[in-house]
Amino acid sequence: MKLILLNKPFNVMCQFSHHPDRPTLAAYVDIPNIYPAGRLDADSEGLILLTDDGKLQNRISHPAHKLPKTYLVQVEGSPSSEQLKQLRQPLDLGDFITQPCTVKHIHEPEWLWPRQPPIRQRAQIPTSWLCMILSEGKNRQVRRMTAAVGLPTLRLIRTGIAGFSLESHPLLPGEWQEVKLN
Template sequence: MKLILLNKPFNVMCQFSAHPSRPTLADYIKIPHIYPAGRLDADSEGLILLTDDGQLQNRISHPEHKQAKTYLVQVEGTPTKEALEKLRQPMDLGDFITQPCIVKHIHPPEWLWPRNPPVRERANIPTSWLCLILSEGKNRQVRRMTAAAGLPTLRLIRTSIGGFSLETHPMLPGEWQEVKI
């Protein structure tokens, strides 16, 4: 049984099959018969777990197992107490209601790699960083939550899934490690 941690770069598709215009996981990992346990959108970066074991893949990614996931989010604007409280509470996003989550306004992480291409900068609009911890991960959930709170997402990096973290397993985008389980 294999468990691979990958720091997925920005603009990479979270699949092994070919894509007509973007790189995929196959451009970074050449190990046969492994599959992602969960996904990240192409415009998101950070930790994904891959395995060759279907039961492990299910334990990692299935919502009933409630694996905590931590995201660092660069947003447009400065969060108010009201916006942070709105993010913490269940939110009706139209097609589902989010579970409560943990949200903190943080300083920009010093260990974070620069994004290629860089995030757009607007001289008159400040940016801020948030740390969100969710126990679910629906399609574009973090981006939809921050937008609903008036803080559009500029950059989204998943830094941990359950007990696995980019802080304890440091890797630059595109790098991967096999871990013992």
């Protein structure tokens, strides 16, 4: 059984099959018969777990298991205490209501790599960083949550999944590491 940690770069499709316009995971990992356990949008970066074991893939990615996922989110604006409170509580996004989650306003982590291409900067509008820990992961959920409270996401990086993190396994975008399972 293999478990691979990959730091998925920005603008890479979270699939191994060919994509007509963008690079895929196959450009970074050349190991047969492994598959992503969960997804990240092309415009999101960070930790992806890859495995060749279907049961492990299901355990990691299926919402019923509610494994925590940690995201660093650069948002436009400075979050108020009310906006942070709204993000922590169940939030109605129209087609579903989010589960409560952990949200903290943080300083930009020193270990974070620069994004290529860089995010847009506006001279008159500050940006801020949030750390969000969710136990669910619906399509574009973090981006939709921050937008719903008036803090559009500029950069989204998943840094942790179920005890694995890019802090404890430092990988630059495109780098991967196999981890041993007990």
